[in-house]
Amino acid sequence: MDKVADFRNDLAVALRIALLRIRGQMQYRASFWMQIVGNFFVNIAEVLVTWSLFQHFDNLGGWSLEEVILLHGLAMVTFSLGDTLSNGVQSVPQMIREGTFDRNLVRPMSVYLQSVVSEVSARHFGHLTQGVLLLGIGLATAPIEWSVGRIAYLPVIILSGTAFFTALFTVEAIFAFWTVNGVEAVNAFTYGGSDLGQYPLHIFRRGLRLIFLWLVPIGFMTYYPALYLLDRADPLGLPRAASFVAPLAALLFCLVIRFGWRAALRRYTSTGS
Amino acid sequence: MTTQIQARDLSKRFERHTRRAGMVGAMRGLFDRASETVTAVDAVSFDVARGEIVGYIGPNGAGKSTTIKMLTGVLTPSSGEATVAGFTPWSERRKLAQQIGVVFGQRTQLWWDLPLIESLELLQHVYRVPEQRFRENFTMAAELLELGSFLNTPVRQLSLGQRMRGDLAAALLHDPQVLYLDEPTIGLDLVAKTNIREFLAHLNREAGVTILLTTHDLADIERLCKRIIVIDHGHIVHDGDLARLRDKIATERTMTVDFDDPPTLDDQLETRGMRLLDQTGQRVRVAFERSRLTAPDVLTALTEYGSIRDMSIEEPSIESIIQHIYKA
Numbered sequence: 045m046d047k048v049a050d051f052r053n054d055l056a057v058a059l060r061i062a063l064l065r066i067r068g069q070m071q072y073r074a075s076f077w078m079q080i081v082g083n084f085f086v087n088i089a090e091v092l093v094t095w096s097l098f099q100h101f102d103n104l105g106g107w108s109l110e111e112v113i114l115l116h117g118l119a120m121v122t123f124s125l126g127d128t129l130s131n132g133v134q135s136v137p138q139m140i141r142e143g144t145f146d147r148n149l150v151r152p153m154s155v156y157l158q159s160v161v162s163e164v165s166a167r168h169f170g171h172l173t174q175g176v177l178l179l180g181i182g183l184a185t186a187p188i189e190w191s192v193g194r195i196a197y198l199p200v201i202i203l204s205g206t207a208f209f210t211a212l213f214t215v216e217a218i219f220a221f222w223t224v225n226g227v228e229a230v231n232a233f234t235y236g237g238s239d240l241g242q243y244p245l246h247i248f249r250r251g252l253r254l255i256f257l258w259l260v261p262i263g264f265m266t267y268y269p270a271l272y273l274l275d276r277a278d279p280l281g282l283p284r285a286a287s288f289v290a291p292l293a294a295l296l297f298c299l300v301i302r303f304g305w306r307a308a309l310r311r312y313t314s315t316g317s
Numbered sequence: 318m319t320t321q322i323q324a325r326d327l328s329k330r331f332e333r334h335t336r337r338a339g340m341v342g343a344m345r346g347l348f349d350r351a352s353e354t355v356t357a358v359d360a361v362s363f364d365v366a367r368g369e370i371v372g373y374i375g376p377n378g379a380g381k382s383t384t385i386k387m388l389t390g391v392l393t394p395s396s397g398e399a400t401v402a403g404f405t406p407w408s409e410r411r412k413l414a415q416q417i418g419v420v421f422g423q424r425t426q427l428w429w430d431l432p433l434i435e436s437l438e439l440l441q442h443v444y445r446v447p448e449q450r451f452r453e454n455f456t457m458a459a460e461l462l463e464l465g466s467f468l469n470t471p472v473r474q475l476s477l478g479q480r481m482r483g484d485l486a487a488a489l490l491h492d493p494q495v496l497y498l499d500e501p502t503i504g505l506d507l508v509a510k511t512n513i514r515e516f517l518a519h520l521n522r523e524a525g526v527t528i529l530l531t532t533h534d535l536a537d538i539e540r541l542c543k544r545i546i547v548i549d550h551g552h553i554v555h556d557g558d559l560a561r562l563r564d565k566i567a568t569e570r571t572m573t574v575d576f577d578d579p580p581t582l583d584d585q586l587e588t589r590g591m592r593l594l595d596q597t598g599q600r601v602r603v604a605f606e607r608s609r610l611t612a613p614d615v616l617t618a619l620t621e622y623g624s625i626r627d628m629s630i631e632e633p634s635i636e637s638i639i640q641h642i643y644k645a
Contacts, residue, residue, distance in 0.1 A: 050411075057442045061428070064439065068430050068471070147426050149391045152414040153443050313393045313407060315331065 051154065058157040065164040076166055083170025090242065091116065091178065105247040110185040111274055112243070117179025118266045119241040122202060124171040126209020132163040134213055137220035140312070155309060159217070188273055197272065197288075204294035205265040211294075211301040212237070212260065218301070221308040233260050241266040246279045253280070261293040320400075321495055321527040322365035322388060327397035328551075329358040329383050357383040359551035360397065367494070370521050370528040372542035380551040381531045385497055388529070389419055402494045415444065418488030422500035425480055426487050427472045433483045434468040437490060444491035451490060458486035461516050478509035485513065489520065496520070498530040502537055514540045563638055571631040572615050573602045580622035589618050599626075 070076050094116065098109045107115075136159050139145040148158040188194065216230045237260050245253055245267040257263040264286065271278055272287035332352045358380040365371050375381050386392040388401055390410035399406055402416040420426070427436040441451045459465060462482040467475055475483060481501065488496060501517070502510040518541060520526050532538060538545060538559070545562060547555040555562050576599045586593055590609045594602040605615050612630055619625060 053442075053445065057439070060442060061439055064435055065428065065430055068432075068435075142424075144424055146386070146391050146421075147419070147424070149410060150389050150414055150417065150419045151443055152411050152445075313391065 054154040054157045057153060058161045061161040062164045065161070066166060069164075069166060079165070079167050080170040080173070083167055084174055085170070087120075087171045087174055090120075090239070091174070094242075105244045106279075107244050108186070110182060110187070111270075113178050114182025114186045114188075114273070115244065115266055115270050116242045117175055117177075117182045118201060118205065118270060119238055120171065120175030121179050122175075122205025122265060123209050123238040123241070124168045124175050125202075125206040126211075126213060128165075128168040128172065129160060129206065129210045130213035130217075131165055131168070132160045133210075133217045135159075135163045136217040140220070145312075149313070156305060186274060189275060194273055197269065200291055201265075201269040204290040207298055208261070208265050208294040209234075209238070211298045214301050214305060218304045218308045221311050237262045261289075261297060264289045264293040319367045320364050321367045321369070321402060322363075322529065323398075323400045324364075324384070324388065325362050325398045326360045327358060327362070327384065327387055327399055328356065328360050328395050329380075329387060329392060330395045331355045331357060356551050358387070358394075358548075361548065361551070361553055363546055363553065363556055365527055365529060367527055368521065368525040369544060370517070370530070370541050372538045372545040373529055373531045373548065374533075374538070374545055375548035379548045381548055382499065384548065385499065385529070385531065389417060389497060390414070415491065416494050418491070418493035418496045420481075420484050420488045420496070420498045420501055422481070422498070422503045425472060426484055427480070429473040430471060432469045432471055433464065433475070436472060436483070437487055440487055440490055446491050450492065454490050454492065455486070458489065461519060462486055462512070478505045481505060481509070481513065485516065489526070492524070493526065495527045495529070498528065498532075500532055501530060502532065502534050510534070510536065517541060559638075563633060569604050569633060570607050570612075571602060571604050571633075572612065572619075573600065573629050573631070574616075574619055574625055575600050575627040576623045577626050578623055582622060586618070591615060591618065 094104075094109075094112060097104060098112075102108075104112055133156070136145060139148075139159075139162065145159075148155045148162070151158065183198075212234050216234065219230055237256055240248065240252065240256055241262040245256070245263045248256075253263065268278070268282070268287045269290050272284070278284075278286060331354070333355050335351045335353055361380070361384060373381055373384070383392065387394050388399060388406055390406035390413050393407040401413055404413040404416070406413050427433065428439065431439070437455060440446075441448075446454070459468070462485060464482060464486060467479050467483075470479075472480060472483065485501070496517075498517070502513055505513070514537060517528060517530075521528055521541075528541070530537065530541070542559075544558060545555070546553055547562065571594065579596075579599050580601065582593060582596065582601070586603065591603045591605045594604055596602075601619070603615065603619070616625070616628060
């Protein structure tokens, strides 16, 4: 019981810290908006690639432009939310190098949540805005037969995906406890995976599909839920239930990462580096 | 007298990877890494009673911060035991955190982008300090540390001295029983140093806070610490007051002697255990080990070179002892 109460308090404090810091940054209005607008345009390349693809082909693996935009929206919203939430965790390697990580260990608050709010920035809001726009366009224009189930499932998809990407970004920090140079390898899964999650999974080769379904389950976060929204059968032959695996897969993935994070902390407190 | 900090045979060993020389060595290192064990802290034991202020000093790399990291729960020791405020630091880290305050002189505990006041208010929530208690502690700290003029300034814009005062305030809002201070006055000007010392003395006197501090500053020790623990190469080499440290470490005294006429000295001095420091005219200064010779011995030996008009003896200064420790 104690632990639950502690966690709830930690969560409330973390939220308070994050809001105060965002508010602080808003006082530098110009730089605040520049960051967001800049981030919006930096990430627009992905959309342009898709748009130019559709100048030459009228579908991508059988999916129309509107349907692919929906998938882009789902992937981008969840990725950028996860990116925002894990901002501070991603800076853990730097904090360790600079010796500022120790303070997270001498306060009565979850080390993970303290790391989360150790760096709060509106940086990724541009990417998020773009994702929200694409998702809106996708939802409005793609052939979706709206039902209570589909409406109710949409927030579940977003939450699961956000949790998943937050955990995925945490992998980087975990690796950093063991090796300085391993981080690049993890990037292939985070950024590579999110790129891949924006396209219909069945257009990729079997090897990639297997990795991004069963090892890093990005496919279950965006592609399979989208199949349900669009009422499409899975060309890869998994049953409809695969569309509803997202929350479970996210939970499992988070538990594995939690285990890794704890091991990383144990390593830190035994080696001090 | 209650014990607030107890360390028993506390040891910390690190595995350090060693590099082999040359390209071939580097290639080998990829597959089979050579490592050596470094003992940073070796079977350290001490007790600190409630309300004590203890100076924990020693040269860089002697094991000071490793000890403090173990006593704050940041590091798990390789062996040994410790209790701080009734908790085992590394296994009850979170409970302990509620009872201790930590100030690392060069690294702020505050949020660099927030005004000082907001950082302090956030810490109220982190430590779940009741409103009434928070107001009292805040008012006390703001007054004694004179925070008023920069409470609304973002931490990154504070001067080092202001930031240090802010950090001190931040460390005691939750009524910690034990305060760890790592170089609390480093880089500050004289006035700021004095203010911080007075504040710490006040805190210790009025609230009975136990303080363990590391410092390179002799004045910190003279003003605050009745007791100092000296650590070197991971071992405690002294635990007691300054006077006893002098007896133990600085054993060389200096005698200044004025002869009636300039004497002609020879190397007989050396063989008798004296060391000639300098000679200017009639005045001669010699150093000698207090364990080997007494002052009358030295005086008797010197009378052989002429009649003596006056003499004086100097004990080593505390400053030179501290320098000696940090040079070791």
